[in-house]
Amino acid sequence: MGDPRESSRRRGQGELEVQVLSALRASPGPASTAWVRQELGDGLAYTTVITILTRLLVKGVVTREKSGRSFVWSPVAAEADLAALRMRKVLDGESDREAVLASFVTALPRDDELLLRELLRGEREQEN
Numbered sequence: 001m002g003d004p005r006e007s008s009r010r011r012g013q014g015e016l017e018v019q020v021l022s023a024l025r026a027s028p029g030p031a032s033t034a035w036v037r038q039e040l041g042d043g044l045a046y047t048t049v050i051t052i053l054t055r056l057l058v059k060g061v062v063t064r065e066k067s068g069r070s071f072v073w074s075p076v077a078a079e080a081d082l083a084a085l086r087m088r089k090v091l092d093g094e095s096d097r098e099a100v101l102a103s104f105v106t107a108l109p110r111d112d113e114l115l116l117r118e119l120l121r122g123e124r125e126q127e128n
Contacts, residue, residue: 014086016044020052021075021082024062030072059085 023039024031031039037049053073056062061082064071094100105113 014082014089016048016052017056018079018082020049021056021061021079024073024075025079027074030065030067030074032067032070032072036073061085 019040020036023036026039027035033046033049033053036053037044037046040049053062053064057064057073061076062073063076064073091097091100105116108116
């Protein structure tokens with residue numbers, strides 16, 4: 001068994017959402033909350049998984065449909081969409097957006113900076 005500190009460590013912002021979304025993508029079809037919880041495999045409470053799924057529903061990255069007395073869940077957004085959502089969330093929490101964006105762009109590798117410039121000019125189609 002692993003180090004007990006590993007299972008009790010605090011997850012980073014959005015990390016659990018990414019794990020839940022990855023589990024949904026691994027599902028052969030719409031997945032129940034219990035299935036997602038089992039796939040995550042680290043003893044999360046059922047209510048925690050429901051909370052994360054509901055947050056993802058509000059963000060528009062999963063859908064749910066009634067199945068018996070509960071719901072089944074499906075992903076609708078690509079991982080890139082979820083990463084972009086996290087980036088916007090961080091940016092929204094900052095008071096000097098211009099400084100944050102400038103720092104972000106200047107820290108990009110040259111190829112990524114050129115790609116971003118192309119996207120902003122509309123010279124490249126986004127792939128989904």
